[in-house]
Amino acid sequence: MNAATWFGADQNQEIRFRRSSGAGPSALMSSDEWRLGKRLTEAWVSSVNRLNDFDRLVDDWDGLGATAPDQDVVQSARIFLSLKRRQDPESPPSRVLAAPDGSVVFEWQWDSIIIEVEIDAPGRANYMLEVPGQSPHFWTERFAK
């Protein structure tokens, strides 16, 4: 299992199918499609804004001793996010988190399936896939810094 499998043919395709089922091909965009597109755009913008907020975090931002995210890591996370948006514009992250050790974490939740990507160094994405009833799968990928 790797990211290409995940973002390509497996669960995501099924989810995309479910999302689009009922809306047949049409030259004109239906109001439902327009609303979905608007919602997706807002979700992506919200994720980018979250990352921009991380630039302003300082050490101990949580009052429990967290390290502020490294600027290079945040910048790399922006690149990763833009890559994902190009690959799969219909799947913005469910949440974007600043971890207490300074890394940046993206999470996608679809029903009971969870995909997490942790950027802990520029250009390095640590994936974790959780499927109910299975032990989590882990893998690491490099991407352009």
Add this chain to the structure above:
Amino acid sequence: MGELKATLSCRNLDRFIYRLVRGVPFRSERDAVGGAEWLLRRVPSGNAQYYDPSLQTPLHRIAFKPNAGDVDGISFFREMFISPRSLGYEGRKPPYYVVRLRSRQVAAIGLRFLPRPDPDQPPGHLVLPDLCFKGKQSAAEKEATSRLQVALRDIASLAFDPTAAH
């Protein structure tokens, strides 16, 4: 100085009354943790999104991730010594969500917990030495740590929600 002493003794009295109400007036924070005890952990609220009730799995495993100061392990607190609500308002950036885990279940995951009373921390402080900050980790170590954090997430339940508190 006198004011400080008065504050401290008031605090001790509060702690004693709390233990009295729970039927354990003479238990010490240094006593070993019983299997049926509840352990509490603070989770950042506000915009942190570590706990997002709109998601099917609201709690994220990084709520159990050590920070650079957790060299002896991540902090938990024993409900025997502090209520979830009180804990939710303790700390430098309150309020916090507070999640609750049964100590027996934590032990079943293979994690040890050590009572570490600390005057700078709320009452009932303990640490999980198996989840301590290690700086750079190998991929295998990261994976093992993430598995433990996922296991903790799965047995945790919300004990205090500051957004619902009045």
